[in-house]
Amino acid sequence: MANHLDSFFAAVSDPTRRAVIERLTQGPAPVSELHAPHDIALPTFLKHLKVLEASGLVRSEKKGRVRTVHIEAAPLAEAESWLNRQRRIWEARLDRLGALAEEIERNTTDDQ
Amino acid sequence: MANHLDSFFAAVSDPTRRAVIERLTQGPAPVSELHAPHDIALPTFLKHLKVLEASGLVRSEKKGRVRTVHIEAAPLAEAESWLNRQRRIWEARLDRLGALAEEIERNTTDDQ
C-alpha cells in the first residue's frame, strides 16, 4: 500500500531538497556544485540526495570521480496530478453548493 | 525562511492524512466520522488532524461536543503552483535542448 506519493511529498517537504530540485530544473549538475550554495556538511547533503533519489525524483551516474545528478519528471507530474484532482473535486462541490444555494434562493423567492 | 510549503508537503506525505484530505474534498465532517475508516487509536488520529491544521490545510470549529473539520483550498493551490512551475521550467529547458538538437542536426546535414 505504500504509495509513491508518500516518499515524493516527504522528499519535497524539506527546503534544502526543494532548492536542489529547483536547481536541477535548469539542467544536470555534479554533487559538489549542488552542494556549494548550502551551508551544511557534505555528508549531510549526501543524505538529502539519497532521499531524493530514493523517492525517484532524481537519478545520478558516476563517471570518474564525479557523480552527475539529474531530475526525473514523472513523479513530479504524478504529485501535481493528485493535487489537481483534489482541488477539482473540491471546486466541483463548491459549484454544486452554489447551484443549490441559487435554487433555494429561487424557491424561497417563489414562496413569498 | 521557513516556507509554507515545508509544512504543507510534510502534512500531505502521510497516507492517513492524504485520505482525510480526500474525504474532506467531499465536504466537512466531524472528527469521529473522519476517524472511523482508519484503524488507529483516536488520540493518534487527533495528532494527524493537528498536523493538518497546523499546515493550514484544514480548519475546524467546535459546537457542543462535536468538532467539525473542513478543508482549506489556498495551501493546496500554492503547492500545486510550485510543482507546476518546476515542471514548466524543466519542460522549457527540454524544448530548448530539442531546438538545439535540431539545429545541430541541420548544420551537420548541411556540412555533409
Place this chain on the structure above:
DNA sequence: ATATTACCTAGCCATATGGCTAACCATCTT
C-alpha cells in the same frame, strides 16, 4: 441523576530525520 458520547491531555515508546566529525577510497594533477 446517570450513562453515554465525543473529544482532549498526558505521557510513554520505538523509529526516523537532519545535523555533525572522522576517516577512507578513488581519480585526476603536478
Place this chain on the structure above:
DNA sequence: AAGATGGTTAGCCATATGGCTAGGTAATAT
C-alpha cells in the same frame, strides 16, 4: 610518486514522528 579533489562510509547526537494506553472533561441522551 605525492597531493589535491570529489565523493563515500561509519557512527554519534538531538529532536521529531507516529503509534499506544490511561485517564480526563464537557455535552447530550435516558
